Amino acid sequence: MLREGGFRVLAQAAKPSGLLRxxxxxxxxxxxVHWNFADDIQGVISSTAARVPQSAIVILTQPHLAERMxxxxxxxxxxxxSVNLSPAELVQSLTLLARGDxxxxxxxxxxVRRELSGGGKRSVLAGLSDREREVxxxxxxxxxxxxxxxxxYISEHTVKVHLRTILNKLNLRNRQQAAAYAMKKGLxxxxxxQ
Numbered sequence: 001m002l003r004e005g006g007f008r009v010l011a012q013a014a015k016p017s018g019l020l021r022x023x024x025x026x027x028x029x030x031x032x033v034h035w036n037f038a039d040d041i042q043g044v045i046s047s048t049a050a051r052v053p054q055s056a057i058v059i060l061t062q063p064h065l066a067e068r069m070x071x072x073x074x075x076x077x078x079x080x081x082s083v084n085l086s087p088a089e090l091v092q093s094l095t096l097l098a099r100g101d102x103x104x105x106x107x108x109x110x111x112v113r114r115e116l117s118g119g120g121k122r123s124v125l126a127g128l129s130d131r132e133r134e135v136x137x138x139x140x141x142x143x144x145x146x147x148x149x150x151x152x153y154i155s156e157h158t159v160k161v162h163l164r165t166i167l168n169k170l171n172l173r174n175r176q177q178a179a180a181y182a183m184k185k186g187l188x189x190x191x192x193x194q
Contacts, residue, residue: 005091016044023052029098035061035069035083036153039131042072049076056097065134066111079103127169135162139175140182 002009010026013019016038023031031048038044041059048057058079061069069080081093082105093103128136131152138148145159152159163175172178182188 001087002091002094005087005094007091007094016040016047019044020047020051023048023055027052028055030094031055031057032094033057033059033077035059035065039129041069041130042075045072045077046075056100058094058097058103061108063107063111064137066108070108070111073102080108081105082107128166132162132166132169135159136166136178136182137187139163139166140179140188142179 007030010028011022013022019031019033019037031052033041033044033048035041045057045059048055056078057076058081059069059072059077060081060083062083066080066082069077073080079093079097079102081090081103084107085093085105089105093105097103131154134152135148138151143151145156145163148154148159149156163178166178167173170178170181172181
């Protein structure tokens with residue numbers, strides 16, 4: 001699809017360390033990073049931007065994770081695009097990015113506004129890792145460990161470890177308290193209705 005849109009795909013990386021090696025070697029014009037690429041997406045973006053400051057880095061994310069992804073903009077990302085974009089919209093957005101524009105998908109604009117106005121959830125969840133935040137939001141939505149594992153492409157055991165850590169960091173006793181906490185703090189409202 002990208003090739004048909006006039007882009008040349010130089011390489012693909014499966015891990016953050018591979019990404020850093022590839023961008024250092026290839027020096028691409030655009031680096032497209034999927035939201036599930038790493039637990040520490042801000043760290044990956046920051047490291048990538050430091051190695052190839054001339055590259056335009058854009059994150060491809062799900063709408064309910066947009067606020068977390070927007071936090072990568074101050075550390076070097078030049079855009080945040082929705083996984084719900086059509087192929088034509090993705091190509092058009094990347095074309096604008098290649099011209100020097102900052103790009104944000106329409107369905108992510110509200111999250112960008114909230115984050116830039118200081119209304120994001122970052123302060124509430126400052127002690128949690130990115131992955132722990134994702135798990136907490138999904139727990140608040142009522143997802144089971146299996147559903148969370150499938151959504152985040154991790155094992156159920158890893159979900160349990162993250163949940164235990166969340167409970168410890170937020171001084172909560174159980175999953176129900178974690179779900180109530182997520183709802184009370186407004187973390188669930190950005191999830192699409194099922």
